[in-house]
Amino acid sequence: MxxxxxxxxxxxxxxxxxxxxxxxxxxxxxxxxxxxxxxxxxxxxxxxxxxxxxxxxxxxxxxxxxxxxxxxxxxxxxxxxxxxxxxxxxxxxxxxxxxxxxxxxxxxxxxxxxxxxxxxxxxxxxxxxxxxxxxxxxxxxxxxxxxxxxxxxxxxxxxxxxxxxxxxxxxxxxxxxxxxxxxxxxxxxxxxxxxxxxxxxxxxxxxxxxxxxxxxxxLPGAALFTGCIAVLMLFLLSLAEQPRWWLLGPLAVLVAAFTTWELRVPDPFADVRMLARNRPLTGTYLRTALTYVAFYTVFYGYPMWLQNARGLSADQAGLVVLPIALLAMASVAVAGRVIRRRGHRPVLLVGSVALLAGGFGLTFLHSASDLVPLLGVAALLGLPNGFNNIGNQAALYQQADAADAGMASGLYRTSQYVGANIAAAVIELGFAGPAADAGLHRLGTVVAVISAVLLAGALRERLATGRRAGGAFPTQKS
Missing domain, CATH: 1.20.1250.20 (MFS general substrate transporter like domains)
Structure with missing residues (x-):
């Protein structure tokens, strides 16, 4: 990451x-x-x-x-x-x-x-x-x-x-x-x-x-972008207690002001024109943001549940979630070899399937679960991070124009952290109070739904590419 x-x-x-x-x-x-x-x-x-x-x-x-x-x-x-x-x-x-x-x-x-x-x-x-x-x-x-x-x-x-x-x-x-x-x-x-x-x-x-x-x-563009994300977060976090629907009005105004401003300045914080003319790249940003919503929902929500519901100490919870990062590190190397041979699409397919399995795995855990399934689900959730991360990066650099490479890279990192912000609200909505079993199951369901959307998108892109190639799926990165 x-x-x-x-x-x-x-x-x-x-x-x-x-x-x-x-x-x-x-x-x-x-x-x-x-x-x-x-x-x-x-x-x-x-x-x-x-x-x-x-x-x-x-x-x-x-x-x-x-x-x-x-x-x-x-x-x-x-x-x-x-x-x-x-x-x-x-x-x-x-x-x-x-x-x-x-x-x-x-x-x-x-x-x-x-x-x-x-x-x-x-x-x-x-x-x-x-x-x-x-x-x-x-x-x-x-x-x-x-x-x-x-x-x-x-x-x-x-x-x-x-x-x-x-x-x-x-x-x-x-x-x-x-x-x-x-x-x-x-x-x-x-x-x-x-x-x-x-x-x-x-x-x-x-x-x-x-x-x-x-x-x-x-700086005005950066400030307007900050306002958009901050108001969005305030609205999402309010859903866990007392929804503040009126925040949708200021949010719409800020989004409109941000878009208008970015279209006017010669060196924008986010090049809106580039996003409009390069739809595949925009799709990669959206897919990246969704991927990181799922990842950070797990990365922060799972330790909270381990401590509150499962009764582990902070150091014990840290050890249980260690397989998430270790498997992510190992999967990066495997995904890199697959990309060199077959491109980024198979990697994104595998990452989405593994994330779907990990999300379902969370829904079967409970406060009396043994250590083995806790570690097993953590390992399963670590696998898709490496595949999705490197797959989205490969897609980014295939889809971005050479003249936009710097701006495209910056927006890629921004999309990651936008996803991380939304994940914080998802965790609050999922637990709706102390981290208990029902809340973990809701988070698992959210992760599964996100992964299903990612899987559908990856399948659609792969099928569309196969049709453009005359029915044969490509074996090399284009």
Whole structure:
């Protein structure tokens, strides 16, 4: 999920010269902080709810970080191009350490959510700034960017997602939920020291006014997009208690204003024209968002049920969900080989079928279930993540025009985090209170329905491609 890498990112040549290991590892260490803070919350949310006596509002601890990431990632990338990647990278570490120091002191849930959003802005900026530095250093050396450099970022993110719930569970059981924030302080300072020693200074740039820099970021478009997602989340979360139907009016106004604005500006936050003219690409974004709704519904909802209904401790719940990430890591390698031989469509078919089976598996679990079925369902749910993730990436780079590759990549990551935000509301609606068996079964049903929609779409695309090819399904990626 984090640190997505594709063949378009890397061009290997026989003359590649490896980038300095300390340089690459410093950047990788900075980028994994986002994955760490996303995954540790999966096992800390129950304790936070209890301390602040919070209901549905606690879901903003999940959606706030992902909303900040959806906005902050493309914005940080543009800032790196304009004011310097190293400057953006180190600033991200400052924001991470500052917000992590203040979070344990939050007097109420509102302050904690605000600091979690600040943490999301800090951790998300390291990836686009890091990739910019990798590319700049490769260009300076006159070589294509080695695959190993970007692989280090991807592997680091996947490993952190795998072990984040385990680490978070141990921290919460040992020192309480505050420790999942405080762990960022020594880590951030260590990465900052490494950045000071191993990252080259930004090259001199022509003087640029602050106004010119801000104008190139399309901050009004980003603000309108934030408003759209925030109001949508408020509406969805209200459905669990007292529906606020009147929010649909402001939501429609914000969507219209966002679309109108993006059609007017020369460098938009989201290129609406590109989405309109490239329907297959737009379909990939929608499929990606749905995939991540299902994934994060499981990734956060399952540990909550394990702790509340099954009675496991935070560290035990972290170990039970470990197979989700481990199987996702293993399935990426298998899916990659299938894509090279048969394209992305068979991969998406397998991912959708596995997700459907995993969703049904959740509906058969109950609070007295043995450990074996708990682990088995977790493993089953991990399998589709790798297939769907790499399959959607392959579809993206097949469908995006070369001139739109940068914008298309940014919107792909945004669609992931939009799905993560919606998942937070789905969890609240599914449990409708304490995480009990009935709520888990509702979440499983939602995941199954989403996977059925994804499966139908994958079958339709495959059949349509087969008809265009004269009735024979393609065996190579087009």
């Amino acid at each position: 984090w640190g997505d890498v594709t063949a378009h990112d890397v061009q290997e040549t026989g003359t590649d010269r490896a980038l300095p290991r300390s340089f690459v590892l410093t950047i990788a260490a900075g980028t994994v902080l986002q994955a760490l803070n996303a995954s540790t919350m999966a096992v800390a949310l129950v304790d936070i709810r209890q301390q602040f006596h919070a209901g549905a509002a606690a879901s903003w601890l999940i959606s706030g970080l992902y909303l900040a990431t959806a906005i902050g990632s493309p914005t940080a990338g543009r800032l790196a191009d304009r004011i310097g990647a190293r400057r953006v990278f180190t600033t991200s570490l400052v924001l991470t350490v500052l917000s992590s120091l203040l979070a344990p002191l939050a007097p109420d849930l509102g302050w904690l959510i605000a600091l979690r959003i600040l943490l999301g802005l800090g951790t998300c900026a390291a990836f686009p700034a890091g990739v910019a530095m990798l590319r700049a250093e490769a260009d300076r050396r006159g070589t294509a960017l080695p695959a190993g450099a970007l692989s280090a970022l991807a592997i680091g993110g996947q490993v952190m997602i795998a072990f984040g719930p385990v680490v978070g569970g141990l921290l919460v059981s040992w020192q309480g939920w505050q420790s999942i924030f405080l762990i960022n302080v020594p880590l951030g300072l260590a990465v900052g020291l490494a950045a000071w020693r191993h990252l080259p200074a930004d090259p001199p740039r022509p003087p640029t006014s602050t106004t010119a820099v801000l104008r190139g970021l399309d």
